[in-house]
Amino acid sequence: MPAWNLCDRRETVLMHEASHRTERASWGVGEEITVDRPTAGRESEYHLFFDDRGLLIGYIGILFEGLDLASQRDYTAWLAKQVPTDFLLPAEVSGRAAGLRSGRLYGDQGERVSTRAITIPKGERQSLYLDSSMLTPYLPLLSPYKPEFLTKIHLHTGGQPRATYGPADSESRDYIARQHFAKGEVAHFGLCGQKENDVAVEAYQRAITIGLSEPLYQAEAHHRLGLAYRDKGLLPQAAAAIETSLKIRPSIPEVVNHLGKVYALMGDKARAAEAYHTAIGLRPNYADAHFNLAEAIEDTQPRRALTAYENYLAYVENTPGEKERIETAKKRIEALKKTVK
Numbered sequence: 001m002p003a004w005n006l007c008d009r010r011e012t013v014l015m016h017e018a019s020h021r022t023e024r025a026s027w028g029v030g031e032e033i034t035v036d037r038p039t040a041g042r043e044s045e046y047h048l049f050f051d052d053r054g055l056l057i058g059y060i061g062i063l064f065e066g067l068d069l070a071s072q073r074d075y076t077a078w079l080a081k082q083v084p085t086d087f088l089l090p091a092e093v094s095g096r097a098a099g100l101r102s103g104r105l106y107g108d109q110g111e112r113v114s115t116r117a118i119t120i121p122k123g124e125r126q127s128l129y130l131d132s133s134m135l136t137p138y139l140p141l142l143s144p145y146k147p148e149f150l151t152k153i154h155l156h157t158g159g160q161p162r163a164t165y166g167p168a169d170s171e172s173r174d175y176i177a178r179q180h181f182a183k184g185e186v187a188h189f190g191l192c193g194q195k196e197n198d199v200a201v202e203a204y205q206r207a208i209t210i211g212l213s214e215p216l217y218q219a220e221a222h223h224r225l226g227l228a229y230r231d232k233g234l235l236p237q238a239a240a241a242i243e244t245s246l247k248i249r250p251s252i253p254e255v256v257n258h259l260g261k262v263y264a265l266m267g268d269k270a271r272a273a274e275a276y277h278t279a280i281g282l283r284p285n286y287a288d289a290h291f292n293l294a295e296a297i298e299d300t301q302p303r304r305a306l307t308a309y310e311n312y313l314a315y316v317e318n319t320p321g322e323k324e325r326i327e328t329a330k331k332r333i334e335a336l337k338k339t340v341k
Contacts (some may be wrong), residue, residue, distance in 0.1 A: 010033075058138050293308045
């Protein structure tokens with residue numbers, strides 16, 4: 001397997017590939033580097049994708065003649081955990097060799113990294129032909145399930161045109177805007193190490209300025225920008241960005257709840273409580289909103305706060321990661337019961 005890892009810098013990756021033939025091409029605001037390298041003794045071609053900072057954010061590997069997975073126990077074990085999608089191979093592929101008629105697409109989407117694989121069954125055995133891994137925010141932008149990659153199966157690198165993400169994809173305004181959005185996600189969630197709020201703010205702003213074609217992305221870019229502003233302590237800007245998100249896509253309970261948290265940080269508990277009430281109205285079993293509401297009204301409406309804490313406990317029973325807040329809610333319930341008597 002390659003010696004490099006996702007989030008490695010371009011110079012580090014190229015150092016490891018110094019003995020192999022490479023070609024470089026633009027990929028939207030980033031770069032695509034194609035490397036000819038053997039995989040388990042088989043001829044293969046790796047497409048490496050870098051963001052505009054030179055960080056490796058994903059790769060797609062093409063094993064031209066396939067790799068029999070019978071001897072690849074770890075990979076086979078991973079495949080066994082996934083639910084495959086069967087599909088017909090392009091006609092130019094199925095005509096090259098007997099048995100090349102249909103393939104199977106496997107996918108595993110994690111919070112940080114997502115993996116895709118395409119295999120072709122041959123009787124009881126499977127051969128791997130395409131393998132990819134990428135930081136999850138870039139998953140909508142990079143897929144091995146594209147004709148330019150699939151049609152490389154059972155071809156040799158010598159004299160054959162390389163598969164690339166052409167201008168129709170990677171140079172469109174929407175594609176570039178989504179690259180910036182994905183970069184913002186990587187920075188905001190610290191998927192390459194530490195969270196980088198300044199990078200996240202700039203990336204989300206550029207995505208918004210360039211223009212995202214889908215309302216879902218437009219709204220989420222403003223939402224994420226608001227959260228990045230919040231983490232920088234720029235609360236008025238955070239509130240304005242999240243409010244804009246809700247104008248584009250109203251009635252999203254998580255976004256309304258986040259807006260309430262920003263209002264609370266600004267000291268406006270009345271507006272915070274109103275936002276939490278709205279979030280609960282949209283999703284009655286929204287435990288986080290119940291807890292936040294209880295905190296916002298505890299001093300002014302202790303009886304309603306008591307009910308909100310009790311609702312929170314009812315909805316988070318046996319929920320992992322809520323132990324500390326559960327204990328806090330229980331203590332506050334006991335204190336409030338003495339107050340409201």
